[in-house]
């Protein structure tokens with residue numbers, strides 16, 4: 001339950017809420033309240049907020065919540081929301097685009113095309129922020145976020161900002177390992193000059209393709225599991241007869257078996273139990289252990 005905007009510490013310009021329902025900030029539309037929820041005014045304000053936090057306070061960074069399973073009990077710590085807050089974007093140099101971490105992937109893809117820069121079209125259908133795309137190495141149709149990253153800036157709990165380059169990270173399929181205790185503030189993507197109109201047409205084509213093959217208009221988190229090497233999680237799930245299988249309000253999509261949808265009244269617990277059920281059934285019947293792509297958050301409010 002939202003109990004309103006609280007008085008923030010002296011000098012802070014962002015918005016601090018208590019008990020913010022996280023179901024309103026996740027694309028699965030599930031998840032209990034965050035003990036505290038901060039929307040920074042800008043980078044400097046975020047740094048000041050972080051410096052003032054108790055070092056033991058659990059922190060969760062939230063973009064558009066399109067890859068997060070937050071428990072029904074909520075999050076017993078502070079959530080930092082970037083979407084709608086850290087949202088500056090501009091052209092940088094001949095081939096670069098600077099974007100803060102709260103810029104949506106869709107906005108960046110379109111901005112790049114309008115600037116006559118190509119290579120970012122794959123981002124158009126990913127319903128997250130650039131911060132989330134960096135954290136996940138989001139990708140689609142053969143494109144991957146980190147293939148285009150020139151540099152990033154990070155921030156730590158002391159509010160210290162650092163410039164980093166791709167070589168500072170171990171980047172894999174939907175996986176990025178960097179220095180612990182640092183989060184993404186902004187990035188510069190390096191693209192190629194090309195035909196912006198053709199890039200816009202490609203964006204429309206990719207969005208149409210998505211609409212034809214994936215469930216749209218129902219709460220989901222996209223693909224729940226990573227594709228195992230040389231195979232597809234959706235094929236494996238379908239092969240064990242789980243398409244359409246439900247637990248409570250959570251259902252394996254009839255349209256795309258690697259999607260779990262909230263049919264209306266799902267709880268995070270239904271989704272969590274369905275994920276485990278799918279993993280167990282696929283492993284018992286095919287020997288393949290599926291690895292979830294979605295991030296499951298623990299830390300229920302005590």
Ligand SMILES: Cc1cc2nc3c(=O)[nH]c(=O)nc-3n(C[C@H](O)[C@H](O)[C@H](O)COP(=O)(O)OP(=O)(O)OC[C@H]3O[C@@H](n4cnc5c(N)ncnc54)[C@H](O)[C@@H]3O)c2cc1C
Nearest residue numbers: 063064065066067128129131132133135138139184221222
């Ligand atoms: C319908 C649908 C289709 C999808 N299709 C795709 C697809 O084609 N390809 C794909 O890769 N993904 C896809 N996804 C999943 C999701 O959109 C991506 O993983 C996306 O990158 C998540 O971004 P987000 O801003 O929503 O991150 P969130 O879900 O808010 O967070 C995801 C993780 O990133 C961390 N994080 C967020 N911001 C930051 C930051 N600034 N610094 C450090 N860590 C941060 C969070 O703490 C969390 O661990 C899809 C999801 C949906 C709902």
